[in-house]
Amino acid sequence: MLVVHTLKFKGTARTSLKMGLRLRFLQTIFLGSVLICLDAALGDNISFGMPKFCPLNWTKRNNSCYMTGERFNGVTWYEAAAFCQSFGAHLVEINDKAELAFIDTAAQQVSWVDGPWIGMLRPFGDEFWILPSIRTETQDVDLNKMFGEIAKDSSHDCGGYNRRGKDFGFWRCRRGGSPWCELELATDQQNK
Template sequence: MTSAARSSSLKTHILAGVFLVFCGNFFLVRGDRACPYGWVKHSKSCYFAGTAWTRLTYYDAIAFCHSLKAHLVEFNTLSEYKYITATAMNYPWWNGPWIGMLKPFDGYDKSWILPSTQAVTKDSDLNRVIDAAALRDTGRCGGLNRRGGGFGFWDCGGQDTFSSEPQKGSPWCEIDLDLDN
């Protein structure tokens, strides 16, 4: 092999290595699944807390997550509910995050759905927790309070009951890695 050929081959290998490192910075690989850079992987999901976006209505937050090819965080099991509410307290929320749950009817009604499946969860223990919040709250859109831990249903972007400011929040997005369940 000539000196020029060795130099060309070395450049090709270096470029390939740089390319792999560069691509590796965009996806964090854990096992056989990947999360986009800056997202947190837990169980079978990737999560992105949009704490910098503080003044979004519920529907703006949905659009934000969709732009990232994701959806608002949804509780599918009681363990995921516990993880989300515990983890939320570690983020610097300004108004609290929106959660992917909707009540189809106004008022004190325990009917609610997950927008991605248009159904309730299969976890009856979690359903009891959410039913209690749905019966307690009159709003239609799911969210967590400013400290991140208190789950409830609030107005989807209208008037905040505690101030004259419109109720706004931050997006918390989720990508499901296991779409078989």
């Protein structure tokens, strides 16, 4: 955003676009210096834009980190997705039956005011659903069939759990829920 300052000299007002540009230039240099310092401090934690370690207070499982946003209740699916994106993450996406078991168990251990949103959408309102980050279904055929059956019986389009964190389903996207974020970690193959 370009900042335009109005300065008064001897009773006359003069808009200084140059001052705004100079200020923006100094802010950019300062931010660049901070990023260079952070890069030096973090060292090997960052790889191809993906972290190697979970942030503080996130739960690690396999190559992902999870953070429940149960204190941020009453948000739409879209607001929850934006919340996760602000951390460089996405809403939790269930990729296989082992992750489904983990998510089912974890969802019931959190005191949700509203149920958590997860990263599943029905873009066409039928039994076809997608994981937004990869824009397709999972590679787990059995899981796809199970979610397809749930989607077929629903008239809503956004994935989530109920308030007790027990029942998965597709809900109204504008219904109140809470974000549940997943951050993918860099793997050794990505480091090569």
